[in-house]
Every structure is written in C-alpha cells, then in structure tokens.
Amino acid sequence: MYLKYPTDLPSATATVQGLPPPSTAPTVEKVVPLHPGEFLIKLKEDVDPDIWRHVKWDEDIHGKSSDDKGIYTGLEEVLKYLEKEGYIGSYDDDVLDQMKQHPDTESAEDYLYTWNDTVLGKNELGETIVKDVPLFGNEKVYQEKGGHKEKGKGKGGEESKDEGGKKEKLKKQKEKETQEGQGKEQEHQKQEKYQDDQIEKEKEEKKDEQEEEKEEEEEEEEEEEEEEEEEEEEEEEEEEEEQKKKEEEKEEEDRRAAAKKEQKEEEAIEDMFMSDAEKKARERHRIKEEEWIEWYHWLAVLPLFTCVVS
CATH class of the missing domain: 1.20.5 (Single alpha-helices involved in coiled-coils or other helix-helix interfaces)
Known part of the structure; x- marks a missing residue:
C-alpha cells in the first residue's frame, strides 16, 4: 500500500497482540517525511531483472542535476522482495519527473512515516513510529523509551519472534545483492570495454585496408603513366625513323635525278660526235x-x- 495522504496512514495507536495497550494520554499524530525530498520508487515486475541498470541511469541523471547535492543526496537504499524491486532516494523535482516518466517505473511517491507523542509511563510503549514500505509491508518500531522493547508487524497485529535475525538476514541479503550488482556492473563495464576495443580494432583494420588500397591505386596509376610514357617514346622513335627513312629516300631520289641529269648531259655531248x-x-x-x-x-x-x- 502506498501512503499518499495522512488519511491513508494506519492508526499509530493500534494495539499489538501480546503487548500492553499504549498510553491513553492525549496523542498528537504527525505525518513527516523521513528526509526532505525523499521518495520511494517502485519498479514494474516485468522490467529487466537487472535493477542496477536502472540505478545507474538514476545516478547519472541525479549527477547532472544542478541543485544542491547536500540537500538532495540521490540513491540511499535498494529494496527487493520476491519479484518486486525498488529503491529509496532523495531527489529534486526535475529528476523526480524524469524518473516518473521512465518506462521501468511503476510509481514514485513521498516516503512518509507517522509518529505519536504520548505520556510515557513505566509500562508504556513509548513513541510509535510507523514506516510505510510498500515492498515489504507496514512496519511498527517501538522506541526504547517505554517499558517494553518489543517489535511487531503492523499488518494483522502478529508478533515477530526473531526480528533481529530477520534484520541480519535482510542486511546480508542486501550486501549480497549489492556485491552481485557491483559484479554485474564490473562485468558490464568489461563487456563495454571489450566492445569499444573491438570497434577501435575494426576501425584500425579498416584504416589499414584503405591505406593499402590507396597505395595500390597509386602504384597502378604510376605503372599506367610509365606505360603511356613508353608508348609515347616508341611512337616518337617510330616517327623519327620514318622521317629519317623519308629523308634518305628523298636523298636517293635526288642523287638518282642528278645522276640521270648528268648522264643525259653526257649523252647529249656524245650525240654530237656519234653516228x-x-x-x-x-x-x-x-x-x-x-x-x-x-x-x-x-x-x-x-x-x-x-x-x-x-
């Protein structure tokens, strides 16, 4: 049950089975937040079972907030009971709005408790503090000021016989979950680092391939240029040889023409004396x-x- 308003709170003067009734003296009931800006965040049951992914996101947006970190302390405690998960923390309004809009969040409400001032006697229970923890049920804790130092469940009025053992067990369970969460976070960081290394490696390989392709293209271009130069040189040599041949032929023709002319002149002279x-x-x-x-x-x-x- 979520306690949204003072009227939703269970009566702090309810009796607990096996314990004497509280003082009949006048009482003043108050509803006070455990810490200003402190909220109880409950996650949906069908979300990713790794609550630390959500907690990391929560710490990131809290760290980016510009409000006073001395007042709004961020994550305080992670809660888990059966299939239900959640956490308690102190956040400003902007961060709380983002948390409420997150698809993993089922609800985000004030974390409240009630307490009654009573006249204390020898056999009185003393101040009764009622905390509302929807993930685990309402819990009444009786202060040590009164004559009895017993604790009991608020729901149904049943007495808890081994509350200290339960708390120790819950504490160990939380420590274990914290260690598991840290291990998962470390593993996640390793995986991210491995993926980043693979991406960098692929980039380097791709860069090397591009450089090799570029070098091959440059070599091919140089070879083509050399072949073109060789072809041009061969063409020039052929043209020179052809030109030289033409010049030689022309010289030969000129020589023959000159010889023929000379022969004709000689024949003309001979004709003058021949029969x-x-x-x-x-x-x-x-x-x-x-x-x-x-x-x-x-x-x-x-x-x-x-x-x-x-």
Missing part, C-alpha cells in the same frame, strides 16, 4: 640494262612473295 648506228646501239644497251635491273628486282622480292603465299 646514227652508234646511237641505236647505245639505246639498245640502255633498254637491255633496264630490263636486267627489273629482273634483278623481281628475283630479290620473289622469296618474300613465296613465303606470304604459302
């Missing part, structure tokens, strides 16, 4: 010489022609 019979004999010799030259040319290219045909 017609000598001129005809010379012409026949020239024609025969040209025929021999032509035959010699065909004999030179015939093997080549034979290879091409075969």
Whole structure:
C-alpha cells in the first residue's frame, strides 16, 4: 500500500497482540517525511531483472542535476522482495519527473512515516513510529523509551519472534545483492570495454585496408603513366625513323635525278660526235640494262612473295 495522504496512514495507536495497550494520554499524530525530498520508487515486475541498470541511469541523471547535492543526496537504499524491486532516494523535482516518466517505473511517491507523542509511563510503549514500505509491508518500531522493547508487524497485529535475525538476514541479503550488482556492473563495464576495443580494432583494420588500397591505386596509376610514357617514346622513335627513312629516300631520289641529269648531259655531248648506228646501239644497251635491273628486282622480292603465299 502506498501512503499518499495522512488519511491513508494506519492508526499509530493500534494495539499489538501480546503487548500492553499504549498510553491513553492525549496523542498528537504527525505525518513527516523521513528526509526532505525523499521518495520511494517502485519498479514494474516485468522490467529487466537487472535493477542496477536502472540505478545507474538514476545516478547519472541525479549527477547532472544542478541543485544542491547536500540537500538532495540521490540513491540511499535498494529494496527487493520476491519479484518486486525498488529503491529509496532523495531527489529534486526535475529528476523526480524524469524518473516518473521512465518506462521501468511503476510509481514514485513521498516516503512518509507517522509518529505519536504520548505520556510515557513505566509500562508504556513509548513513541510509535510507523514506516510505510510498500515492498515489504507496514512496519511498527517501538522506541526504547517505554517499558517494553518489543517489535511487531503492523499488518494483522502478529508478533515477530526473531526480528533481529530477520534484520541480519535482510542486511546480508542486501550486501549480497549489492556485491552481485557491483559484479554485474564490473562485468558490464568489461563487456563495454571489450566492445569499444573491438570497434577501435575494426576501425584500425579498416584504416589499414584503405591505406593499402590507396597505395595500390597509386602504384597502378604510376605503372599506367610509365606505360603511356613508353608508348609515347616508341611512337616518337617510330616517327623519327620514318622521317629519317623519308629523308634518305628523298636523298636517293635526288642523287638518282642528278645522276640521270648528268648522264643525259653526257649523252647529249656524245650525240654530237656519234653516228646514227652508234646511237641505236647505245639505246639498245640502255633498254637491255633496264630490263636486267627489273629482273634483278623481281628475283630479290620473289622469296618474300613465296613465303606470304604459302
């Protein structure tokens, strides 16, 4: 049960079975928060069973709050009973609003208790403090000022025979849960560190691959440039050879033309002193010489022609 208003609180003057009734003297009932800004946060039963994940989130948003940390102390105690989990803490309004809106939160309400001022006698119970802890039930704790130093359950009025043992057991259970939670948190941190290391490793590998690809591309570009330069040089050499060949052919033609011209000049001079019979004999010799030259040319290219045909 959650105690939202003073009228929801159980009567602090209720009797406990096996104990004398409290004083009949006038009492003044008060409803006071255990600590200003202290709240009881109950989590839903179907959320992630690791409560420390939620607690870590809670501490993060409290740490980011700009309000006085001396007044709002943050997480104070983690509670667990069967399948129910929750915690007690002191928070400002902004942090509390965020906690209420969290999908894991079932409720977030003031953590209250009631107390009665009574006239104390030898056999009186003394001040009765009633704490409301919805996860564990309402608990009455009787102060040591009265004549009896016994404790009992508020619900049903049943007496607790071994309250000290229960508290010790709960304390050990909380310590165990705290240690387990710390172990889980350490394991979670290890996993996060491992994941971060893997991500960094993948980034480094990817970076190395990119550098290798870049180097390969640069090498390919250099090879292509070298091949292009070699091709250009070969083309230039071929052009130079062709130009040289043309020049040689032209020189040969010029030489032949000059020789022919000189021969004609000599023949013209000879014609002045030769008879017609000598001129005809010379012409026949020239024609025969040209025929021999032509035959010699065909004999030179015939093997080549034979290879091409075969």
